Amino acid sequence: MSRTYWVRLATALAAAGSLWLAASQAPPPADLTVTKVADDLHVIVGSGGNVAVLTTEEGVILVDDKFERNVPEILAKVRTLTDKPVRYVLNTHQHGDHTGGNAALIQTAEIVAHKNARANMVKNAQPGVMRMAFSDEFELHLAGKEVRARHLGLGHTNGDAVMHFPKHRVVHTGDLFVRGTPFIDYANGGSSDGWMKTLDNILALDFDRIIPGHGDICGREELVRWKASFETIRGRVREMSRAGKSLEEVTRDLKVDDQPGWSSTGLLARSLPGLYEELSRGR
Ligand SMILES: [Zn+2]
Structure with missing residues (x-):
């Protein structure tokens, strides 16, 4: 096959690839x-x-x-x-x-x-x-x-x-x-x-x-330490719930980032409504 064919094919594939990327909003492979x-x-x-x-x-x-x-x-x-x-x-x-x-x-x-x-x-x-x-x-x-x-x-x-x-x-x-x-x-x-x-x-x-x-x-x-961090955060949410704090107040006031590698944004923010509800049960 001619070189031109391959160049055309490569160009077509690249175009299709970028379309797919644009459509799926996916970042390029890491x-x-x-x-x-x-x-x-x-x-x-x-x-x-x-x-x-x-x-x-x-x-x-x-x-x-x-x-x-x-x-x-x-x-x-x-x-x-x-x-x-x-x-x-x-x-x-x-x-x-x-x-x-x-x-x-x-x-x-x-x-x-x-x-x-x-x-x-x-x-x-x-x-x-x-x-x-x-x-x-x-x-x-x-x-x-x-x-x-x-x-x-x-x-x-x-x-x-x-x-x-x-x-x-x-x-x-x-x-x-x-x-x-x-x-x-x-x-x-x-x-x-x-x-x-x-x-x-x-x-x-x-x-x-x-x-x-x-x-x-x-x-x-590291797993033992991580579990201790998890227990610490659970304990704080439970205490705040017992003290009558609302989910909004817990979301605003919960201290998280003193635990190594932990952050209050992102994944924990997504988990917090469920965690608050779970730990408030039978309060
Ligand atoms: Zn997962």
Whole structure:
């Protein structure tokens, strides 16, 4: 084919691409980077939730798959680690920054999530709904390697699963733990009360390192400190509610930013009406 053809094709594709971008208001794909956890376990970071990549002789297991627009770059990063195909995707929960790649990947890979996460995807009319779902626990064994998916209670949503790599002594928590302010998705069954118990259940697992839903890999102590911050904020909201403060007053007066990495704007502001209501019950 002539060079002119290719130039025309490239121009057409670029135009189509910018139209799509304009239509979807989506930013251009971020540059993803790969962090090594072990020889066969890596994390793809940047744009959306953290993606764990477990490589085996029989194929790749991913935990989460960011946004749909990230799929080509995710697959390019996987190809730098192995020539084997992606066989499985385990979703930590249904949010689109963790399941956006499902619609593309489900054509060639099996996708698994907790049954409530699946039900939330159906309810919210999200693309890429998985064919398989589990209730409490799901084990995936591939070429002698293992990932255990566990639903440990309510929290960020009602369908969160923690992915445990027992031999690596690593967990991927999804958004049950992020290096910053949590979001309690009350519309999809989230609960701050349940979340505290779920964090204890996570800490009861046998592991040393954590891949959080968003942010840097860390150890158990960061999760313990983060839970203490979460309890502090919950305690403040509960006290203000008991003192008769309205949601507007709590929103205005709640001190948040003395907790490392926490912010009163954004995600917490979105969670606050539900948190106030939850902690005011039976006052
Ligand atoms: Zn989430």
